[in-house]
Amino acid sequence: MKYIFTLLVFIGSFQLVSQAQQRDGERLEALKVAYLTKKLSLTSEEAQKFWPVYNEYMDExxxxxxxxxxGDELKREEKLLEVRKKYQTSFSKALSPERANQFFKAEKEFYSYVQKELQERRQQRQD
Incomplete structure (x- = not known):
């Protein structure tokens, strides 16, 4: 009986952690969408074309x-680069070639900002 109770507590806590991580991921994605929308100054027409392409891109x-x-880190990076190159054409059709390039820069800036923010928060916890 004690074993079953311990097992149920473990499963319950695992689900809570999993849900918290999922909510954090959803929140981060919402922040990214807001950041990109602002950074790219998307019109409603551009947004209608851009976001479906973006969703496919993210899925891939x-x-x-x-x-x-x-696996092999270099092969992984090559595959990620291939996906980015493939979608540059699609983003260029939804926006313009210059704005598609701006998207990739803005995406990189966002991830750099998030990484910096996480490092600062970790450092504050240690202090």
């Missing part, structure tokens, strides 16, 4: 990351 990036987890 996630798939590459999941498929290459624990």
């Amino acid at each position: 990036l996630k798939k590459v990351r999941a498929d290459s987890r624990g």
Whole structure:
């Protein structure tokens, strides 16, 4: 009986952690969408064309990351670059070639900002 109770507590806590991580991921994605919308100054017409392409792009990036987890890092980076090159054409059709390039820069800036923010928060916890 004690074993079953311990097992149920473990499963319950695992689900709570999993849900918290999922909410954090959703919150981060919402922040990214807001950041990109502001940074790219998307009109409603551009947004209608851009976001479906963006969603496909993100799905493909996630798939590459999941498929290459624990594998050769250089091959993983090559595959990610191939996806970016492939979608540059699609983003250029939804926006313009210059704005598509601006998207990739803004995406990189966002991830740099998030990484910096995480480092600062970790450092504050240690102090």
